[in-house]
Amino acid sequence: MSAQITLHVAGDERSVAAQTTAAELFEGRREVIVARVNGELRDLAHVLADGDVVEPVDMHSEDGLSVLRHSCAHVLAQAVQQVNPRAKLGIGPPIRDGFYYDFDVAEPFTPEDLKALEKVMQRIINEGQTFVRREVSDEDALAELAAEPYKCELISLKGAASEDAAEGASVEVGGAQLTIYDNLRRDGSRAWGDLCRGPHIPTTKLLGNAFKVMRSAAAYWRGDQANQQLQRVYGTAWPSKDELTAYLNRLAEAEKRDHRKLGVELDLFSFPDELGSGLVVFHPKGGVVKREMEDYVRRRHIEEGFDYVGTPHITKEGLYHTSGHLPYFADTMFPPMEFEGSNYYVKPMNCPMHNLIYRSRGRSYRDLPMRLFEFGSVYRYEKSGVIHGLTRVRGLTQDDSHSYVTKEQAPAEIAHLLHFVLSLLRDFGLTDFYLELSTRDDKKKDKFVGSDEDWAEATSILQEVALASGLELVPDPGGAAYYGPKISVQARDAIGRTWQMSTIQYDFNQPARFGLEYQAADGSRQQPVMIHSAKFGSLERFFGVLVEHYAGAFPVWLSPVQVLGVPVAEEFEPYLRGVLDQFAAAGIRVELDGSDDRFPKKIRNASKSKSPYILIAGGEDQAAGTISFRHRDGSQENGVSIEDAITKVRSAIDAKAQV
Numbered sequence: 210m211s212a213q214i215t216l217h218v219a220g221d222e223r224s225v226a227a228q229t230t231a232a233e234l235f236e237g238r239r240e241v242i243v244a245r246v247n248g249e250l251r252d253l254a255h256v257l258a259d260g261d262v263v264e265p266v267d268m269h270s271e272d273g274l275s276v277l278r279h280s281c282a283h284v285l286a287q288a289v290q291q292v293n294p295r296a297k298l299g300i301g302p303p304i305r306d307g308f309y310y311d312f313d314v315a316e317p318f319t320p321e322d323l324k325a326l327e328k329v330m331q332r333i334i335n336e337g338q339t340f341v342r343r344e345v346s347d348e349d350a351l352a353e354l355a356a357e358p359y360k361c362e363l364i365s366l367k368g369a370a371s372e373d374a375a376e377g378a379s380v381e382v383g384g385a386q387l388t389i390y391d392n393l394r395r396d397g398s399r400a401w402g403d404l405c406r407g408p409h410i411p412t413t414k415l416l417g418n419a420f421k422v423m424r425s426a427a428a429y430w431r432g433d434q435a436n437q438q439l440q441r442v443y444g445t446a447w448p449s450k451d452e453l454t455a456y457l458n459r460l461a462e463a464e465k466r467d468h469r470k471l472g473v474e475l476d477l478f479s480f481p482d483e484l485g486s487g488l489v490v491f492h493p494k495g496g497v498v499k500r501e502m503e504d505y506v507r508r509r510h511i512e513e514g515f516d517y518v519g520t521p522h523i524t525k526e527g528l529y530h531t532s533g534h535l536p537y538f539a540d541t542m543f544p545p546m547e548f549e550g551s552n553y554y555v556k557p558m559n560c561p562m563h564n565l566i567y568r569s570r571g572r573s574y575r576d577l578p579m580r581l582f583e584f585g586s587v588y589r590y591e592k593s594g595v596i597h598g599l600t601r602v603r604g605l606t607q608d609d610s611h612s613y614v615t616k617e618q619a620p621a622e623i624a625h626l627l628h629f630v631l632s633l634l635r636d637f638g639l640t641d642f643y644l645e646l647s648t649r650d651d652k653k654k655d656k657f658v659g660s661d662e663d664w665a666e667a668t669s670i671l672q673e674v675a676l677a678s679g680l681e682l683v684p685d686p687g688g689a690a691y692y693g694p695k696i697s698v699q700a701r702d703a704i705g706r707t708w709q710m711s712t713i714q715y716d717f718n719q720p721a722r723f724g725l726e727y728q729a730a731d732g733s734r735q736q737p738v739m740i741h742s743a744k745f746g747s748l749e750r751f752f753g754v755l756v757e758h759y760a761g762a763f764p765v766w767l768s769p770v771q772v773l774g775v776p777v778a779e780e781f782e783p784y785l786r787g788v789l790d791q792f793a794a795a796g797i798r799v800e801l802d803g804s805d806d807r808f809p810k811k812i813r814n815a816s817k818s819k820s821p822y823i824l825i826a827g828g829e830d831q832a833a834g835t836i837s838f839r840h841r842d843g844s845q846e847n848g849v850s851i852e853d854a855i856t857k858v859r860s861a862i863d864a865k866a867q868v
C-alpha cells in the first residue's frame with residue numbers, strides 16, 4: 210500500500226499517492242502544459258510533495274503561452290544545429306507573441322534558410338520529442354557545453370547578475386541549480402539538449418503546425434556593440450493553427466495600417482534626415498489633422514475648467530534639480546548647453562514649470578482646484594534603436610495638465626479627470642478601454658518616495674475611482690513612478706491592439722520639493738496634492754495611433770480634405786469649382802482634382818486619398834444645378850442639391866460622425 214500525500218489543487222484539498230506527478234494530476238487535460246507549484250512554474254513531470262499548492266497552467270494563459278513559445282525556440286535551435294552543426298547557441302527567450310533564438314553563424318540566414326528551417330522544425334515536432342530535465346553541476350555543465358562558448362559565459366554569470374547581463378538570459382540560468390533539458394525521441398534516444406532553467410511543454414507534439422519562423426536580424430551578444438554580432442531568428446507559436454492564422458492576419462492588417470507607410474502615401478508627415486532621428490515635421494495635410502486635434506482638445510479642456518498656459522522649451526538646470534529629475538533621469542534628457550555661466554536643458558517635461566506658475570503668488574483654498582493645461586513640447590533622449598515612427602520619438606508635444614487640489618478634493622478631481630479623458634478618447638473614435646493601476650513595489654520601498662500612509666491613501670483613492678468607472682481594472686504592481694501611483698487608460702484599436710493612452714498620476718512629491726502651499730480655511734498653510742494628467746500622452750503618438758486605427762481614412766471632422774471634387778470631364782471643372790467654393794464658404798475643407806488624368810484614374814486617386822466625400826459633377830448635374838456623392842464604400846448618391854449636400858457634410862463634421 211503506497212503512502213498518501215495531501216495537495217492543494219486549485220483551491221481544493223486532494224489526497225493522492227506519493228510520487229504523483231503534475232502530469233498525472235492533470236491527466237486528460239491537453240490544454241494544461243505546465244503547473245504552478247508553490248508559486249513556481251514546473252514541468253508536468255515534476256513530482257509533487259505533501260502540502261504542495263498546485264495550479265494547472267493552460268496553454269492559453271500568459272505563462273502557458275510563454276512556455277509554449279519558449280519550447281518552440283528549443284525546436285528552432287535544434288533545427289539550426291541539425292542543418293549547421295557549427296552554429297553556436299546564444300539565448301532563446303519568449304517575447305510578446307513569439308520567441309527568438311540567437312545564433313553565432315558564419316552567414317546571416319536567408320529567407321530560403323528560414324523556410325528550410327521551418328521544415329526541419331516540423332519534422333522534430335512530429336517526432337513527439339519529450340523535454341526531460343536533468344540537474345547538472347557547474348563543472349559538468351561547463352564540460353558538456355565546452356563547444357558552446359556563449360552558454361559557458363552564461364554559466365559564469367549565473368545568479369542575480371545574469372538578469373542584467375543579457376536580456377532573457379535568466380531563461381537559461383536564472384536558478385541556483387543548473388539544468389539541461391534533453392530532447393528524447395519516442396525510442397528514448399537523445400536528439401538534442403540545451404542548457405535551460407525550464408520549464409517546457411511535455412512533448413514537441415503539442416506545437417502541432419501552429420508555429421512559424423518569421424524573420425532574422427543581427428543582434429549583439431548581450432546587447433553590447435562591443436560583442437560578437439549574432440543572428441537572431443524570430444518565430445511565433447500558438448495553441449492552434451487557427452490562432453496562428455488569426456495572428457498572421459492581424460500582422461498583415463497592421464502592416465497595411467502602418468502609420469509610417471500611410472504617412473508617406475497620404476503626405477501627412479516625414480522625418481527628414483537633416484533634422485535627426487525621431488524628429489518629425491508635419492506636412493500641410495498632417496498639419497490640418499494636428500490642428501483639429503489641438504483645437505478640439507484645447508476647447509474641451511477650457512470647458513472642463515482648465516486654464517491654458519504656456520511655458521518655454523529650455524530652462525536652467527536648477528529647476529530639474531528641484532524637481533528631482535536631475536541627476537537621476539539625466540540619461541533620458543538631451544545633454545545641457547552652457548551659456549552665460551549656466552547650464553540650460555531642453556525640457557523633458559512640463560510639470561516643474563507649471564509648479565512655478567502655481568507658486569507665482571499666494572494661493573488660497575478658494576483657488577483650488579487649480580487646473581493648468583498646455584500643449585508642451587518636450588524632448589527626450591530615446592536610444593536610436595527604440596525610435597519608431599510617431600509612436601516613439603525624441604521630440605513630442607504633450608497635452609499636459611496639472612491639477613492642484615486639497616487632499617479632500619483629490620478623489621473627486623481624479624474621478625472628473627477619468628471621466629474627461631474617456632469622453633475625449635471616445636470623440637476620437639476609441640471606445641474599447643480597460644484601466645491599469647500602477648502601484649509601488651512594496652519589496653523595493655527605497656525606490657519610491659513618500660510614506661506608507663501616503664501610498665496607501667493615494668492607491669486606494671485611485672482604485673476606488675477606477676472601480677467606480679465600471680471598466681476592467683488590471684493591477685500593475687511595481688509599475689508606479691517613484692513619486693506616486695497612477696491609473697492609465699489602455700485603448701483597443703480597430704484591429705484589437707492595445708495602446709496605452711491617458712495617464713492620471715497622483716503626486717505627493719513635487720508639491721513638497723517646490724514648497725507649494727495654499728492657505729486653508731482656518732488660516733493654516735497646507736500643501737496641495739498635484740495630479741498629472743496627459744490625455745493622449747503625446748500628440749505625435751496619438752496621431753500615429755489614429756492613422757492606424759482608421760487605416761488613414763480619418764472621420765470627416767479630422768480629414769485633411771473633407772470634400773474632393775472630381776469633374777467627369779474638363780468642361781465641367783468651372784461648374785464644380787463654383788460648387789466647391791460654396792462648400793468652402795461653409796467652412797468645409799475642399800480640393801479639386803484639376804489634373805490631366807482621365808476620369809477613371811481620378812476616381813482611383815480620389816479613393817486612395819481616403820477623403821470621406823468625393824464630389825462628382827457631369828452634364829446632368831451641371832444642367833440641374835446638382836452634384837453627385839461617391840462614398841468611401843464605392844456607393845453613389847446622384848442629383849443632390851448643393852444646399853442639401855453642404856448641410857449633409859457640415860452636420861457630419863459637427864457631429865464628429867465616424868463617416
Ligand SMILES: [Zn+2]
Pocket residue numbers: 279280283390404405406407408409
Ligand atoms: Zn528552455
Ligand SMILES: [Zn+2]
Pocket residue numbers: 558559560609610611741742
Ligand atoms: Zn506632470
